[in-house]
Structure formats: C-alpha cells, structure tokens
Amino acid sequence: MMSQEKLREIKENARPLLDERLKVEDKTEVRDGNIVLKGDYYKKQVRIALRNCEIILPESIEEYIALDGYSALGKMLFEMTPEDVVNTMIESNLRGRGGAGFPAGRKWLEAFKYDADQKYIICNADEGDPGAYMDRSILEGDPHSVLEGMAIAGYAIGANQGFIYVRAEYPLAVKRLQAAIKQAKEYGVLGNNIFGTDFSFDIELRLGAGAFVCGEGTALMESIEGKRGMPRVKIHRTAHRGLWQKPTVINNVETLANIPVIFQRGAKWFRGIGTEKSPGTKVFALVGKVKESGLVEVPMGTSLREIVFDIGGGVADGKAAKAVQTGGPSGGCIPVELFDTPVDFESLAKIGSIMGSGGMVVMDETDCMVDIARFFLEFSVDESCGKCVPCREGTKRMLELLEKITGGNGEEEDIARMESLAVTISTGSLCGLGQTAPNPVTSTLHYFRDEYEAHIRDKTCPAGHCQALLEYYITEDCIGCTKCARSCPVSCISGKVKERHVIDTDACIKCGNCMEVCPVGAVILR
Amino acid sequence: MVKLTINGIDYEVERDKTVLQVCNDIGIDIPTLCHDERLEPYAACRMCLVEIEGAKNLQTSCSTKVREGMVVHTHNDKVMDARRDVLDLLLSNHPIDCLTCEKSGQCKLQDYAYEYGVREGTYVGEMRNKPIDDSNHFYTYDPDKCILCGLCVRVCDELQNTNAIGFEDRGFGTIVATPFDQGLGNSACVSCGNCVSVCPVGALMPKYDTKFRLWETKKVRTTCSYCGVGCQMDLLVKGDKVVGVEPAFDTFNNGLLCVKGKFGYKFINHGDRLKTPLIKKDGEFVEASWDEAYKLIISKIEDTKAKYGADALAGLSSARCTNEENYMFQKFMRAAIGTNNVDHCARL
Known part of the structure; x- marks a missing residue:
C-alpha cells in the first residue's frame, strides 16, 4: 500500500538515477531549481504543463515520482478537505485550456455542491484542431500528470470514476496511458483506497472514433454513453x-496537467505567472511558415511577436510574416500589425480570434487569406454533426460562396451575403462548433478585406495562390529549348526553336508541367 | 412562480416551464419544426429562437427554462431575421415542388415559408440527392424532402421504443437511415407509422391510394376498431371515402397508433367488403337481411342445445371488439346459453 513515507522513499531512490541519466544525455540544465530543456528555443519558455515532457521517461512512474509526482495528491488526502481543494482551485483561477477558458474551480464547485450518488471526472483528450498537438505531447510525454490531476479533481468533487476520452488516432498516447494507469494502480496511487485512505478513484479509457465534434463536452458524453456524438x-x-445524467466535471488534458503543480506550489505562486485575468501559462503548437516549429509554453500575456519571432525565429525562407491563425477552425487570423497583442483569453477575443486549444499557424506573404478561410471552413463543414440547421446548411453555403470567390466567380454581393450568414450561424447554432465556425471568415474579412475584393473585382489573387485566378506565362528569359511545348498535355504552347514560346491561356489547363520542366525558370504564374 | 417580461409585457408564470411552453400558454405563437411536447427538447431546427436580454446569442425557447427577471423578445427584427435565414437555408436544400407534393396544405415548412415571406431558398449550391426508400409496405421516405428535424428518429426511440431508424453520416450529408442502409422494409421497423404522423414535411408519407388535398377532406373522430385499447383517431374523409388516418393527440393514446390503426383503413371502401350477412343456400352464399340471419342463428342454437346440451356450444369472440363488448359476449354465453365454453382470439 502506498503511503507518504513510501512515496518519499521511491522519490529518494529514483531521483539520483534520473539525474544520472539526464547528465549522460546532456539535453537539460537546472534553472531556478527546476530541470529544464537546454537551448535557445526553451530559454524564453516557462514550462508548467510540459514540465516533465522530454525530461522523464513517460513509461516510468518512478521518474514521475522523482520530480514530486503524486506528492500533491498524497498530501491533500491527509491535509485538505474536498472543500479546501475546490477553494484552492478557485483561488488559482486556472481557466480551461481546451479553448473556452471557463474557470476550472467554478466548474468543480458546481459539481461539489450538487448532491448525487455518483459523480464523474472526464479528461477531454479529443484534440482535433488542425496542426495542434499539445495534448498529445502531454499524454505521450507525461501521462501521470494527467492521471494525478484527475484523481485530485475526483477527490474534490466526490467522484470515484474517471474517463479519458482520447482520439484513437493517438495510438502511442493510448498505449502510454494504459501503461500509466496500470502502474498507478500497482503503486496504490489510483484504484481502491488511494494512499491507504478511503478515497478510491479509477480511470478508464474511451477511444474516439474520429469525429471532431466529440471534443464538445456534451457530444463527448453522448459518445461515451454509446450514442451518436451530437x-x-x-x-x-x-x-x-452530465455523463449518464450524473454530475460531471470535464477538463482538458492541459488543464489537468497544470493541477498537480498548483497544489505543490500553491495558488498564489500560480497567480504570479501570466496575467491577472488569465493566470498561468499556455502551450501552443507553433506551426506553419515559422522557422522553428514546435511546442511553446509561455506565460499568458506574452505577445504574439515574442512567440513567433523570439522563440519561433520568425518566418522561414526570408519571407515576410502576414498573419497568425489561433484557435483552429473556431479561431481567427490576426494580421502582423497586431502582433504586439498579448496572448490571453480576453485580448484575443477582442481582436476577433480566440485562444482556443493552442493551435498557432504562422502565415507568410504567399498565403492567400481567402483560401485560408476556405480551408478552415471546409474543416468545419466536414466536421459538423448535422444536428442544427445553421451549422449543417449554413456553413456549407458559406463554403460554397468562398469556393466561388477563390474559383474566380465571386460577385460583389457575396461579401455581404457571407457577413449576414455569419451572423445567423454564430448567433443561431446549437454548440460552440457552429457558433465559432464563421470566425476564420469574419476575421479575414475584417483584416484582409482587400484580398477578397481583389479576388472578386480584379479576378486576381494578390498572394499568387488561387490557381483559378492565375495564368502561366513565359517571360523573355525563355531560351526556346521547346521542353515546355513537348511536356504540355494539351499542346497549347507554341514557338520556334531558340525563340520565345507563348502559352495559349484559353486552352491551358494549368497543370504546371511547363513550369516544372523549364530549365531557366522562365515560366511564371501571374 | 417566476416574474418575467415577454415582448414588453410582465407575466407571472410557473417555475420549471420553458419559454416556449409559457409563450404557448399566453398565446404567443412561436414557430417550431423539431419540437414535440411528448419528447425531450432537441433544439435542432432553430425556428423557436428568441432573444433573451443579457445572453450572448439567440436562445432556443424550447430548451430554455424561465428565470426570474428574464426579458424575452419573441418577434423582434433580430429574431425574425434569424428565422427567415433558417427557412432560407432549409428551402435552399429542399425541392420547391409544392404544386405536386402530397404534403401540400399540411406542411409546416410551407406554412412558415408563407408566414415569414420566404418565397424560395436563395442559396444556390449542392442539394441533397438521394433515392427514395419505398421498401416499406405502408409508407415511403424521401431524403431530399427531409429537414432532419429528428422527430421520426426520436418518436421511434423515445415513444415507440423500436429504434429502427437513426442518423447516418454527418454534416451536410446527414440523412435518416436504417442500420447498414438495409431499407425500411428490411429493418426492425414495425410500421406503426408514428414517425409518419409527426413528419412536418413531405419526407415520410403514407402510400395513399387516393389523391387528395387536406382541405378537401373532413376529419371524423372515431375509435379504432382493431382491438380493445380504444385508440382515438381522425379519419380523413374525402366525399364518402376514407382516404387516410391521423392519430388523435388530445386523448389518452397521445398521438400514437399501431400499424393497424394507422394504415389498416383501406378495407372500409374495399369492393370485397361484406356489407350484409350471407346465408349458405344450396351450397352457395346468398345475401340475407340481419333479421333472417339472427333467426337462423337462434334456431340453430336452440336445436343444438335441445339435442346435445348447452356445453355442445362454444363462443369465440374477436380482439376487434371493445372490452365492454367482450364482457357482454361472455355474459351472454354463460347466462343466456348456459355454458362456460367461451374464448377469445387474443388471449395468451
């Protein structure tokens, strides 16, 4: 049976072994008493949710314990009442990292106060935003922190059962979670009579079947209950x-990973990081046209500029940055002029985007913002569950309007059409997915309206991206080698040997062969 | 009780009611396509949207409980625009063939399009294009006309408890289907037709054998004669012909019928139906009057009883009689004939 003494003993035995291994691997250093990853990429980061990732071995519960793992749970079971735990959470003002930013402590309080014979804790690990992999990294790199967070939540509200709803597309995360649950039960930090007390808490996995909408809390519960995820x-x-009509607290992976540290170091310490209204840190998956892509964890309130330029090293290939998309298909595009905006829940909402779960896609000058909006909307159309009319029918019509514009058939009134449709969808949809689905369109319409107008009025794509609006053209650099004419599948290139060739644009099917075979780069898109 | 303001007028209403229920009580008409008081709130059609001051988005009145001090607007511009846009979106993915649609005149989508002045769907694009499922003997499902209100699926689940149908695919591609797309005729469907009775549009339609418009018919309230339960229903009568059946909602069967009540009405006007008693004379059935028939029955009973005793007779009654009729019949067999030999076709 686990006890606090035994936990200390395991820690004392495991820590030297961990230090030894880390010394050999030489990828970490000690900063302010914490073991952190070495290198410029990590210098400006403050890693709380990711504190153990890439440092401990994820399959080893001993290494998790070596870095104070399960000490918060052990201590609280003897020294705090469930009410104390809830109050500490409220005091910390940890806000939900899944995107909406609802204070976790208030959620806990509601479930704590509600009298019921059975309560549940759910970990929402159905991460689905394009390009986002924060939760996956935590589950794969530090599964025990999530388990400990869930057990703490369970103790707080009086639940003895937890479920982790994880994507089946994350097989390694599933494997590591299964192993971690097994270990935790063997060690007596999960299962019956945790730390020898009368508190019992079990965790089971539920695998998602690939629907994005199951990341929505109530659709997720329907799915766990074996119903269609709506x-x-x-x-x-x-x-x-909540789940089976019983009081249920559902928290996201990153939220849960923050919890053990809050109880180790106190709510005050946590509030000292980040901003007043959004304390703590946030993990972002910095992807797209950035030099150094990867996971970034920074205090709330850090500016986009610091994240993209100071940590990410700016835009790759010497191109100019144009925008950052945050919040995935529910978020918006933030133009480079607003890169000094601090990243926290309120500031991002003010400029038409959202924090979201942490996807951060950097775009450069060659990215067409109309097409970016089309991409994210297409995602929402594919992933709509089909229950309510504005989302099912409305997002589809909006996508058709965008396709019309990027296809070169846009008409002047299409913009107004999209704007009014956006209001109906965002104010009239049933769930968050529908309500936020127009955001990529409204934010790009707001900041990059000129690009829409260029597509519609001038039939051009300023970023040189939309194929339908571009023409292949042979410049005077042409040496008349005839390679392009020979590779053209529709024989629309004419010209004599050693003379400049010409493309018949009416016949051209825009396959791009000519551009590929030209030895001197004389074929361009314009 | 809760005090709230609806469209500028103060009301005091019962706690635990939804905004929609309260509005219905006080006579404010709020449109709904997916709502049914017998079912759990579903909030999918978004026609019942109302503005509640202080709320970020419009709220569905079917799923919002009244609260103290609530200020509700049921028909302001914002709400009306949203409803119009919802109708526009629905009609943009719905065949506008009201001229020949069987449902015309009893279609809620048609009624609301009229009420809200939405002449046609203005969004031009892809429309659902799926084959009609006519594998069931009594009714058809046309996915192209379906507005996915989910009433059929939920009635089948929550009231009929058959769960023969559900939603397939997602988003714009969603349709109502049977497991593995086997078709209604090969599914667990018991053909009760309760889904057909609640379909607000022409997606689920009975296989009528007579063309009619609702306004050509008169409704005749009657008791279903198939069994002793006594379900109430309205016969749709065009001229002197029964052309359809609708379940009664304002009585104990609460809008439900079984396959017999819903679809078993065609015998009424069938050419083979017996309308007078037949008596076999010289090996052939000949039409007779009721008096003749009764006289013959009495004489046969008296003869048999005199010759062989009362227990030589037996009575078998029908499940199509009411409980009262069945009671009378066994009493008749015991008291008038003098035998306990009486049975019923539906006994277990």
Missing part, C-alpha cells in the same frame, strides 16, 4: 447532469 441541448449544466 451536442446536447444546454438545458442543464454538465456539472449537475
């Missing part, structure tokens, strides 16, 4: 009637 009517709070 959001529920919001007539009751899930903290009162």
